[in-house]
Amino acid sequence: xxxxxxxxxxxxxxxxxxxxxxxxxxxxxxxxxxxxxxxxxxxxxxxxxxxxxxxxxxxxxxxxxxxxxxxxxxxxxxxxxxxxxxxxxxxxxxxxxxxxxxxxxxxxxxxxxxxxxxxxxxxxxxxxxxxxxxxxxxxxxxxxxxxxxxxxxxxxxxxxxxxxxxxxxxxxxxxxxxxxxxxxxxxxxxxxxxxxxxxxxxxxxxxxxxxxxxxxxxxxxxxxxxxxxxxxxxxxxxxxxxxxxxxxxxxxxxxxxxxxxxxxxxxxxxxxxxxxxxxxxxxxxxxxxxxxxxxxxxxxxxxxxxxxxxxxxxxxxxxxxxxxxxxxxxxxxxxxxxxxx
Ligand SMILES: NC(=O)c1ccc[n+]([C@@H]2O[C@H](COP(=O)([O-])OP(=O)(O)OC[C@H]3O[C@@H](n4cnc5c(N)ncnc54)[C@H](O)[C@@H]3O)[C@@H](O)[C@H]2O)c1
Numbered sequence: 399x400x401x402x403x404x405x406x407x408x409x410x411x412x413x414x415x416x417x418x419x420x421x422x423x424x425x426x427x428x429x430x431x432x433x434x435x436x437x438x439x440x441x442x443x444x445x446x447x448x449x450x451x452x453x454x455x456x457x458x459x460x461x462x463x464x465x466x467x468x469x470x471x472x473x474x475x476x477x478x479x480x481x482x483x484x485x486x487x488x489x490x491x492x493x494x495x496x497x498x499x500x501x502x503x504x505x506x507x508x509x510x511x512x513x514x515x516x517x518x519x520x521x522x523x524x525x526x527x528x529x530x531x532x533x534x535x536x537x538x539x540x541x542x543x544x545x546x547x548x549x550x551x552x553x554x555x556x557x558x559x560x561x562x563x564x565x566x567x568x569x570x571x572x573x574x575x576x577x578x579x580x581x582x583x584x585x586x587x588x589x590x591x592x593x594x595x596x597x598x599x600x601x602x603x604x605x606x607x608x609x610x611x612x613x614x615x616x617x618x619x620x621x622x623x624x625x626x627x628x629x630x631x632x633x634x635x636x637x638x639x640x641x642x643x644x645x646x647x648x649x650x651x652x653x654x655x656x657x658x659x660x661x662x663x664x665x666x667x668x669x670x671x672x673x674x675x676x677x678x679x680x681x682x683x684x685x686x687x688x689x690x691x692x693x694x695x696x697x698x699x700x701x702x703x704x705x706x707x708x709x710x711x712x713x714x715x716x717x718x719x720x721x722x723x724x725x726x727x728x729x730x731x732x733x734x735x736x737x738x739x
Pocket of ligand 1: 409412414433436456470494521567
């Protein structure tokens with residue numbers, strides 16, 4: 399039997415404890431240490447998991463030779479520096495979304511991991527959801543036809559962030575799902591938004607991703623909405639899928655609906671739309687905690703050298719789009735091209 403991989407989690411704020419809970423329970427993983435510069439947060443987590451060692455000093459922690467992998471769940475502005483130090487110390491590295499504050503930083507992390515033969519993974523947890531996996535399976539089977547457009551809404555009251563706008567906070571989830579489903583990167587991005595509460599930090603944004611085959615995806619993100627909404631509609635040429643992540647059981651509904659236009663017509667009078675209304679069905683979804691599947695992929699990748707599904711390049715592609723969205727916001731919603739990677 400192989401030795402368990404020694405792991406440390408950095409950042410014990412809101413999200414870090416979820417990673418800790420999953421890593422503690424994962425066979426083949428030995429969560430050894432947790433780190434936070436805030437002693438109160440550290441004490442809180444050590445109270446929950448008395449077997450763990452705590453540290454407020456990251457530079458000391460990365461010297462620990464019993465630790466082979468580090469998971470980083472700190473604010474975005476710290477991701478690059480912490481991940482770089484982790485990779486330089488020879489540790490496999492998991493970093494929460496978005497991967498870094500710029501595509502240049504993201505690319506440096508990828509190069510560093512590749513040079514050293516280390517796993518670099520990004521926390522795009524939604525691509526590990528059984529609902530998203532099921533949608534991908536349906537899309538790839540051709541059952542819904544060609545994807546015409548995807549529209550996504552992720553709305554909430556808060557949680558306001560101080561250093562990133564709502565697109566950098568919430569849209570990584572939608573972007574990672576859309577890239578996964580489309581199997582392609584957009585050629586350009588447009589984004590409009592407004593800062594109502596904190597000056598210069600948009601709390602509502604509307605982003606459009608334009609794909610090379612003419613496909614379109616729109617993402618509405620907001621911290622200023624009365625309801626929690628996590629909805630994505632995938633409109634295909636044959637069928638349509640509604641994915642509602644707030645639904646406890648029937649998260650996906652497939653509608654056999656479409657609109658058809660006649661192939662030939664000579665005059666506008668002859669032109670007739672034909673609406674097709676068929677059945678709706680909600681496929682069975684296996685209940686698996688996406689974060690557990692994500693942590694498992696990190697561990698498998700460390701053990702086998704395989705690339706995790708949410709690898710550094712996926713993180714890079716998401717950051718590229720976020721960066722373009724910020725540029726578009728600055729120029730009033732104009733189109734910003736995305737360089738192919
Ligand atoms: N995958 C998801 O669904 C999901 C959900 C929420 C947050 N996140 C991501 O998780 C990350 C953290 O978000 P959060 O909401 O938990 O933030 P948070 O502010 O609640 O927690 C961050 C913690 O990191 C600590 N920290 C900051 N700098 C540090 C350093 N240099 N060394 C050690 N500790 C340090 C802070 O003291 C704090 O306790 C972000 O990247 C965020 O986007 C992901």
